[in-house]
Amino acid sequence: MIDWTQVSRVLLVRLRSIGDTVLMTPCLTALKQFRPDLQVAVLLEKLSAPLLKGHPQIDELILLDRAFSQWNDGMKRLRLVRRLRQAKFDVVFNMHGGTTATFLCYLSRAPHRIGYRGYPYSFLLKHRAPDPEVIWQKPQIHSVEQQVGLLKWTGIPIQEIPATSLYTSDAAQGNAARRLARAGIRGPFAVIHPAATSEDKRWPTPKFAQVVKYVASRYGLPSVMIGAGHEAHLLDNLKGFAGRSAYPFTNLHLKEVMALCSQARLFIGNDSGPAHIAMAMRCPTVVIFGASDHRVWRPWGDTPHAVVRVETDLSGRRLEPSERISYVPVGDVVDAIDRLLIETDEPSAVERAES
DSSP: OOOGGGOOEEEEEOOSOHHHHHHHHHHHHHHHHHOTTOEEEEEEEGGGHHHHTTOTTOSEEEEESOTTTTTTOHHHHHHHHHHHHHHTOSEEEESSOSHHHHHHHHHTTOSEEEEETTSTTGGGSSEEEOOHHHHHTSSOOOHHHHHHHHHHHTTOOOSSOOOOOOOOOHHHHHHHHHHHHHTTOOSOOEEEEOOOSSGGGOOOHHHHHHHHHHHHHHHOOOEEEEEOGGGHHHHHHHHHHHOTTEEEEESOOHHHHHHHHHHOSEEEEESSHHHHHHHHTTOOEEEEOSSSOHHHHSOOSSSOEEEEOOSBOTTOOBOOTTTHHHHOOHHHHHHHHHHHHHHTTOHHHHHHHHO
16 A cells, blocks of 8 residues: 655644644654654644644644634635645645545645545545544544554554653743742642533533542642633632632643643543643543543543543433533542542652541
8 A cells, every 4th residue: 555665754634623633642653653764744723733832753733724714715725735735745644534634635645645435525535444443343442543543554553552642841831830839839739621612521610619629628739720711700610619729720821731731730620622631741630521422532541540420310310411421420530539649659649548
């Protein structure tokens, strides 16, 4: 299919969300493990670009304003296509599968354009892979396996799928440290992310507040609550329930979110992009699942983590996916926190848990 000895330049097209971008990073490691000399570029949306800026396994970032806004702007579209063609990529992997991504792969004129045959307009690709379940020969796969599966199908040896990886910056670490200092936080802390992209993925605020109070009273951990600017009201509501141990941090740069997670003792949040960031930054992570499928979107990697979810209520009635998040008990989340803090062997946490 592909003579990899003749390949020098590879492009990964990864549009969409923050979480999707983080879950693509094992592909970078796999490519560089296979051929450290490969020049690897990533095409992604500007929203997610700070995640990958400065990543040592990426040689070039190509940015899209937004998948549809730039595609519908004739001049921007022309400039982007010209840049893709001038780069003369040998291989382009379509990690997204949407219409915009597929057309960009085609317009790159790369001799090897690779994606799954089930993608819309997959006839525009040069090589169409079977379903990832066929590649891995198992009935259920994770999002990471779906993406790495394309590499495996082209002949890249995959012995063990790597963990996700992100790299923050000294400037972001300094900014995070200063924000913590201004808030009066000088020791270990937890990061709390109570937001999500939809209501059926958002654990109720009063339950989050009980967890904030618990980690403060049991482990002495203040909680840094993170959210986007438009989510400030959610953080304010949570602080109203949780009290003095909760500190809202809004309008953080993604690099600062990464820095906070790298410094935190623990991350607790809904299934969302920041949960995957925390895992990539090697922060012990508790993720609360609702409507989304934990088998596809669970945290990936060997960083200690826990998934908390329910499928039935206390009477045994099977819950609809949209109902599940509100039924997750506080006690289950607290148990997961205790296990992680003891497992990761932080002396202060262990001593408090055993006292």
